[in-house]
Amino acid sequence: MKASDYFKKTFVFVFVFSLAYRIVFQLFDGLNSFSLKFLLRTLFVSTLTALILGILNYFVKFEIIKKNKSNNK
8 A cells, every 4th residue: 555545544534533523522512612613623623633643654654444355255
């Protein structure tokens, strides 16, 4: 697998997980504290976190989701 594939997989996985986690956690506090400022800050933090971890994984090449190679005949 190419190094850019490691970056893409890590970036997407971390971004989706971080975004979903922050939104769900905020919804437990109530909808009245949910604002545009929170949404923009969450998008920024999720993007920055995913970018940093994606760049690290570009060099380390740690495979998050491994494909099972099975020979089903």
